[in-house]
Amino acid sequence: MTSTHVVVTDTADRPRGSDFALLTKELKTAGLLDRRRGYYLLRMTANALLLGTIAVAFALLGDSWWQVLTAAVLAVASTQLAFIGHDAGHRQIFRSHRNNDVVGHLHGSLTGISYQWWVAKHNRHHANPNHEDQDPDIEIHALAFSRAQAAEKRGLNSWITKHQAFLFFPLLTAEAAVLRISGLVALCRKELRNPWREAALQIVPLAAYLLAVFVVLSPLKAVVFIAVHQGLMGVYLGCSFAPNHKGMPIIAQGQRLDHLHKQVLTSRNVTGGRWVDALLGGLNHQIEHHLYPHMPRPNLRRAQPVVENFCLRHGIPYCKTTMIRSYAEVLRHLHDAGAPLRGKAR
Template identity: 45%
Template sequence: MSTDQFVGTPGSTPPRPARRFTSSYTALSQRVRAAGLLERRRGYYWRRIAATLLALSALAATVQVVGNTWWQLLLAPLVALTLSQVAFLGHDAAHQQIFTSPRWNAVASRFLASLLAGLSHGWWTGKHNVHHAAPNQIGRDTDIDSKVLAFHPEALEDKGRAHRWFLTHQGFWLFPLLLLEGFNLHYDSATAVLRRGAVKRRRLEVVLLASRWVAYATVLLLAMSPGKAAAFVAVELALFGVLLGGAFAPNHTGMPVLARGVKQDFLHRQVLASRNVSGGRLVDFFMGGLNRQVEHHLFPNMPRPNLRLVQPMVRRHCQELGMPYTEESFAGAFAAVVAHLNAVGLAGRRQQTCPLAQQFRT
């Protein structure tokens, strides 16, 4: 594969040319299966689900005990943290990681994601499956399509002057924008289920989402005034967005972007577009296991706790093939994200005068 099939940013180094390694991935997959790493971990997930439900119940009871006071806002971050863990469990169920039965995984995902976290299972599964099929590919991966940010040079086209100025500093705007991600996720989820044909079992999804918000509002309004309840929800959604957006942002942003229509073997497509984030069990917890993004993309139905076990095998396999395997610290990953976003934005400002920037336009 020639390097002109990738879209870069000024100063970036295109990935090494890739050959087809379908048989190589098959060999890796066979070793992983033989090691039992694709077997379900029901005990792990039942403990996680039980602990999360217990935490939500305890928080709902605490809200009632604290009563009509602004001190309630101190509980909002704990609710956001717990709901982020619910969302990660719903993500795992949608990937068939919890049960062997697709039906029971779908039931679990709808219960966790739609009913508890307030994010439509059907909407999320549809967009997320497309992302896994073509990570960081222009025209296919909707995760790199944004009305606000530009993740690749092609996204700079048709932007107004004010927007282009914003994009020159977009890397630094990422963090305040994460405060709005929770609102955005819930809005996109709700609008998707209200459109005919947008998601499967749409009526069920509408009932689940509506029931969730009615129950949430009831718990809050039984304990506090409407104004305090609205402030509670605002704080919770802002921090929920930071937690989920912070888990998503470093996984692919700043990694090679594949041009439209380019074909690439599965192994290269998943490894080259993904970045792991190191940091131990604390990072594992806050990122819901998505910090091992390379392994998750190669084996999306692998139970979360097994990603740590398969990582040495995947790293060694990539080294044997001479394939880049990217892993950075939490701080280093976000620094790379900010640098990439700013480089893309600056390329837009200079594209009329700088030949180097111009060559990265597709």
């Protein structure tokens, strides 16, 4: 079925607890919950080679406007590194928490995103996707994901929310910077464990990055390089996460759903083949990912038809659509959510 708004009904009193266990048994029997360390080794090797190539190209090009292309390629590489950090945060790569954390912290330092801060935030999202007052991904000052949220906006945030469908993609250019700053703010507020380690992981790579850019490039070119790199990385990250839940049902306060319904009804899959898997880091299989966050990325594609068939047999709406339609649905939803503010202006 293609993506539509689904009415979320209360399932607290429905005997659905065993459904998830049955689905898990199917997937486990098929080996889809097994780790895929070889896949991740190849993926990380490819990313390392790409980073090395970018570094060599940056050094050889020197103080040239061609470095704008280097910045664009670096934005793609940085986002692919972030996908690995995401998978490590979900324990997809190794069974050992320690080994996953080593990979996650390394990739967080390379992307400028605090791994420890992000994991805590992202785990809250996974526990309560699209849940009012509990999902941090729908608690954004400048955006509203429901008309009720829009009615609470004031000042500049109110103006942005009123036009949020048109401003959404331009706003994404700040996403990478916002994630980086959020980690630094958490560090300054002493919200992170091992603050000296966190400071080293965030500040040392940032200082090395800025030093390299301003030593090799003139001040103007350096600023443009950073803007292109961080801006395109933000757009790439935002375009990878936005289709997953935006425009899907929002769970109201006090509404109770079992794990299976909560994850399936609030998530949307994006179709399109293996190239979409590579482009979006497997996050296009959002339903399967939310049901089984620890399932390795390459197994999500194989799990998708199993999960869809299971939902069909059990009468659970399963939402999937193309990439273009998913963005269109996100923008329509944002436009509708901002309607109360546009009404006030008339």
